[in-house]
Amino acid sequence: MDDRDAPAYFALFNEIGILSQLSRAALEARLPNGLLVTHFGVVNHLIRVKDGQTPLVLARAFQVPKTSMTHTLAGLERHGLVEMRPNPKDARSKCVWLTDAGRAFRDQAVADISFMMAPLAEAFAPERAAALLPELAALRQVMDAARDGEDG
Amino acid sequence: MDDRDAPAYFALFNEIGILSQLSRAALEARLPNGLLVTHFGVVNHLIRVKDGQTPLVLARAFQVPKTSMTHTLAGLERHGLVEMRPNPKDARSKCVWLTDAGRAFRDQAVADISFMMAPLAEAFAPERAAALLPELAALRQVMDAARDGEDG
DNA sequence: GGCATTTGGTGCGGCATCGTACTAAATGGT
DNA sequence: ACCATTTAGTACGATGCCGCACCAAATGCC
Incomplete structure (x- = not known):
């Protein structure tokens, strides 16, 4: 790589x-009281794709270590937004199911955030x-591939 | 904002x-032993812009709370990469100066990271x-402005 | 000058993230 | 069927990030 190419990536990653x-x-x-983007992200994903997925599948989807996903799901369960049920296909595993409160939370959050984004859409x-x-998705793909590591 | 516009932003922020x-x-x-991107970022900034800046100025440049910057600077000082000297203009304040080790660290890090980015450049x-x-810089600008407009 | 307010920096505590190590269950080779 | 290996999930501990509260110095107002 040409030395003059590096700054482009530095600047890009910095901006990102x-x-x-x-x-x-x-x-x-x-977002309401103790909920974070990670919580919203998982609930949103469960609606957009489908619920009943396992924690590990979710961890991979979000590119986070499984321990992080365990923690996030515990928070969601504490708030009554998801329900963890045993996986009928695998006794080691669990499935994450949305509750009604979880769906309501997601709808409300989408509405609130959309409202917040209105001025953004103008600029x-x-x-x-x-x-x-x-382009960002392509870059993500490349960095995924370059990732040494395991986890999973 | 049209309801159909929201997903674009959601997806964008998710990817980011x-x-x-x-x-x-x-x-x-x-990066060497206990050093994080935040450390590199500060040292790199001190070289690209100039050193002798105050912690608060740096905190604003990186959009982080001042307590976080204090923490980052403490780490840099512990590693001997920067030196904190009193601010002659303001006795409450300090100025952050690079050490030779700090400059060497930055050069080495840039080299290592550039090397790492070589395969990335191919894909x-x-x-x-x-x-x-x-485009990303423009988006950042917009979100910065929106942030300033908020209650705090 | 005297005093209230603002500002720069830090100690502390709460919380999220993640690596390591562990348990239990599934898988595969024999 | 047996046992080694792999895999799903979690407990624990370390560490980073950041809000709150505080101190000291500067600033503004009279």
Whole structure:
């Protein structure tokens, strides 16, 4: 790699890091009492894809260690937003099911966050957001592949 | 905002969050013993802009709470990479100065990380990274502005 | 000058994240 | 069927991040 190429990646990762921080803070400000973006993310995922998935599948989907997912799911269960039931296919495993409260929480959160995003849409059109996605997804794919490690 | 616009932002922030996580992990794997991306970021910033800045200025530059910056700077000082001297303009304040070890650390880290990025450059050309930057920077700007407008 | 308010920095405590190590169950080779 | 290996989930401990409360110095107001 040419030495002049590095700064582009440095700047890119720097921008991504700060954006991650800012978006995290912005979203969490609109979430109820002790709930974090990770909680919303999991519930949202369970609705968008389907519930009944195992913790490990979720951990992989979010690219986090399984211990982190255990912790997040414990929080969701404490708040009554999901229910952990045994996995009929595998006695070691569990399945994560949404509760009615979980679905209600997600609907409310989506509404609140959408409301928060209204001014954002004026300064940064959704088309621009959509246009960024494929490239970022491609970059993610590449970094995934480059990842040494295991976990899983 | 149209309800159909929200998913674009959700997906974008989700991708950004995961990329932040992946890049953080990838960079930290190339950093010496207990040093984190935050440490590198500060040292790099002190070189790119200039050293002698106060902790508060740095905290604002990185969009982190000042307590976090205190913590990061304490780590850098413990490793002998920066030196905290009293601020001649303000007795409450301090100035952060790079040490020779700090500059050496930065050079080494840049080299190591550039080396690590070589395979990345093959699958994701630097031009693509550079092309993403302006849009992400614009988005950051917008979110910064939205943040300032909030109650605190 | 005297006093209230603001500002820079830090100690402390709570919480999230994640690596290590462990248990229990499934899998595969024989 | 047996046993070694792999896999799902968790307990525990270490560490980073950050909000709150506090102190000391600066600033503003009279």
